[in-house]
Amino acid sequence: MVPLSYYLILSALLFSIGTVGVLVRRNPLQMFMSIELMWNAVNLSFITFARQYTNMAGHVFVFLVITVAAAEVAIGLAIIVVVFRTREHADVDELNAMKG
Amino acid sequence: MQDAIGILLLPALGSLIAAVFGRALGRKATSYITVGAMAAAFLWTVSVVWRLLALPPAQRSFDPVYWQWIHAGALQVHFGLLIDPLSATFLLIVTGIGFLIHLYSIGYMEGDPNFQRFFSYLNLFALAMLLLVTADNFLFLLVGWGGVGVASYLLIGFWHTRPSAVTAARKALVLNVAGDVGIMLALFILVMTLGRVSYAGVFSHVSSLTSLQVELVAFLLYLGAAAKSAQFPLHVWLPDAMEGPTPVSALIHAATMVTAGVYLVARAYPIFHAAPVAAEWVAGIGAFTALFAATIAIVQNDIKRVIAYSTVSQLGYMFLAVGISAYAAGIFHLTMHAFFKALLFLGAGSVIHALSNEQDMRKMGGLKKYMPITYWTFLIGAAANAGVPLFSGFFSKDAILGQALASGHFWLWLVGVVAAFFSALYIFRLFFLVFHGKYRGDAHPHESPPVMTVPLVVLSIGALLGGYVAVPGAWNLFDQWLQPVFSRYPGGILPAAAAAPNWGAIALTSVIVLAAVYVAWRYFAGDVVREELPAALRPIHKVLYNKYYIDELGHAVFVWTVDRLAILADLFDRVVVDGIGMGMARLVWGWGEALSPYESGYIRRYGLAVLIGGVCVVAFLTLVQ
Amino acid sequence: MVSTVVFWLAAAVAIVGAGGVLLAKHPVHSALSLVLNLAALGVLFLLLHAEFLAVVEILVYAGAVMVLFLFVVTLLMAGTKTPRDEGRFRLAYQYLLAGLFGLILFVLVAHALVGADWMSSLAATNAGGSFGSIAAFGTALFTKYLLPFELTAVVLLVAVIGVIFLGREHGATRK
């Protein structure tokens, strides 16, 4: 058996990679995928803790996270499609109308 | 008596319907609903009075409680109605005369584009007044009190396109609210000292107050009463309130609003009994106001203004009465006044209506032949107002003067008698100027429609015969009717009331009044208005015509003070308030300027900032702690 | 032990997948890497006795969400040039700072995890027989956590409405 802390460290690693991914990708789709990566890293830690405490709450939470993430992806992709339709490019650095 | 709340609900409903559905319902239906609400309220009141009369006098008091409004520690305020002969009298006046005025308004406001709004306001006014007179505690009295102030503001300023009307409405509201503050302060004292606001609770514990406290409460209550009832020097709003439509003037002057002060003093008689200084003050100011306003009324040329000052003068009589504890006499005069003053106002309104909104008496005259009904009913009203023997005003005014004399207030009596002379003079001057002589205007006078004359006739019957409920030396049904109210707590009944009438004094006032009528006839019944005055009288006329310069004085004193205060406030505003405000703004501005380069618009930069912040938090949590 | 081998394999695949998301030039490759990562996570979930969630992860994430991603990517990227990160570079040090702080974040969290007391007791407890089963999950979801479950229904409804609104073809956005 691998110690459960390994799972948590893996989760932290995936989360960090996801974070960096959000910050370095210019394509909104790839940023979005990085966010999904972060979601799933968190899911892994939830399930690890659920296993540790043999508590189904963690599982329920992951389920809810997956559901909400699905909703979020639907909305997010719709927004990206709309942006793409009007701007004909997909570069977040070009979307800086709110510049101070 | 649980059902007495219906009397309040009817005008409330009427007002609401007229306000919300008025446009949809149209003029006719709206007027039917609102006038019908008042009629129904009047009939309801009659049934209530009838049921009261069926009971033995000692049991004629009901205090149904409907719900609890405030429950704060020891302080508990319920919404309850107090139905006893005093409030029933006011209910009758408000609903009865109110109904007639509503009816009259249908004719008077015929062409007004905001007909429905007017009737909504009228019903609202009636509701507030009914709440005022039926509340069983000071707090709801204050609610009604404020409601009356608001409704009067709306009604006086009804023609809100006239700047003068708006100014008058604002003036009335400001002075009224000044009075409201007085009542509020009195209420605070009562809550602080007694912890209760209901009439029963306060009146049965008046003895536990120190004399200073009770004098203070009485003075503060009187401040409210004086503001609402236009006592010197707070009377200035009332003549200006003539800017409203004439039915409003009638409603405010005769039936409702201005009598609220008299009601308050009469209702709070245990307090005023325990505060002799305040009571003397009330009586003194009352007598002075009676004389003061009567003298002004003599020289005014605007028909409504004369009647307005007449009201102020008559209110002075009432305050004189309640100030010397002649409560029943005061209420008696109030009731009679309600009849004849409503009559006078509606008669004046009829004249104004007939002359296409002409209000200057110099352009009237000789209307007798054009408007017979108005003429005869107005004559009755004038006679009652003057106190011509055997008219209602005669009985009630003499009741007050007689009790003033019997209770040893000789100087007050004397002032009252002099004021009676002027009263007769000004009202018959008005009467002769308007109806006798030759017509001096250029309109086409005509008699008013029945919807306006019928209320006049009804009111003239009241003004003619109302006084016979209390014939000196024979019977006094009015005193008997009110006795249960004023015998509940000490101080309600003046010992002198039972004394035999002073026939000599009555005869004296009668002669004086008749003399005044003669003088008026002699000088004002002619075909032309005398413009020249004896040189000796000119300065006096000038002073009187300008109402003793009270407005100017008040203007000077208050405006000067307020101007100086405003300069100070302006300085404060600029330096301190603006300093803080602008300083904050500059601070925020500066921060914004300093930070705006970081609002790069690059979402990845923001994300990086979030990450750095998050890393710092995690570092703090894991490494420092 | 088989499970140990599986863990290391799955973990390696997951990291490779994550790295692919981070580094792949084309979004399609990123998406594929993410699918790989998700599959590996599914295996890890199985190792943690979360059988139902392992399947849900594959079914919903890999099977539906990522297909949606691919859909959009193939739809939008067809015929357009991939935005090259080299061109029009505006954010100075973005890569450096992001990488640095990402690394710091990972080191901090890992350090905290390894150093924490409660970690020593991990894996000591054995899962109960029904732990992670569809029955246990259903019982928890529909009794204790019914309200959040119902709320996700609202979230989904809102998302559906939002997507329909965004996806409307109206003159302004449609040429």
Add this chain to the structure above:
Amino acid sequence: MAAVIIIVIKGLILAVLLLTAFGVLTLTERKVLGRFQFRPGPNRVGPGGSFQFLADGLKLMLKEEIIPNGADRFVFLLAPTISLVAALFAFAVIPWGPPIHLFGQTIPMEIGGPNVGILFLFAITSLGVYGLILGGWSSQNKYSLLGGLRSSAQIISYELAMGLSVVGVLIAAGSADLNNIVSAQTNLWFIVPQIIGFLIYVVCMVAETNRAPFDLPEAENELVAGYHTEYTGMKFAMFFMAEYINMVTVSSLATTLFLGGWHGPWLPPEIWFIIKVAAFMFFFIWLRATLPRLRYDRLMAFGWKVLLPVALANALATAVWVSVVAR
């Protein structure tokens, strides 16, 4: 370790069987279609043309591999692999017979049986979409791309109705384990109480495998050959294999869920299983020979507006029946 070895052995056996079945199926389809159309079908290689599939396989393997210019080579190669692997994997959880006892071991007749078996199956088949969409995209050909998008949209849409049509069975059986579902049908096949679910499933099953009349993704006259237009040789063969193995898988699942799985009198259970699956396969061919292709918007509307609500209602009705009436 013995368990792992057994799994590996079973997996190998199954893979060989499925690939053989693919060969037999292609031949059968061509022959049967020929009969439907009053022609002999392939009849040159071997007795009655029975070795035709070997010849076809040889041809495909020896053909030149063409990768279009500008295509994403890695993804282009990956796509058919995903399709085939997913198709093979999906079969792993289907029990095609009762457990047997061999060398002192009880060996269940499926490769792996997590207690969420059926969900696993759906999860794996849903991964099969990647093959289509990636194949379509990586070909750098608009017909391929459109075919890929169409097929993935179609499969995702019908997957919902399919999953929901099965919910009734799961509720009735009280388990998501396919072995339990089979044993729950000892007395009564679920096709009787779950007839609505069965009908929906059959429609979805055809749509899921992109077979006629739902073969829109490869509609020749609109999209040439859809997502596999650019594929040749062995890579094309892998797509082809995946399609037929998927047919076998969904048929097996239908058998397991609705037709009592391997239950049957007299004959060995495995034979019964094969007979039932073969019946479904014939049904597939029959459909292809009989029905014309649907229009695409009709197809989507049918899936979303008819099948999905009906499947939901069926699941709800079953739940009510199980929890209220049957209790």
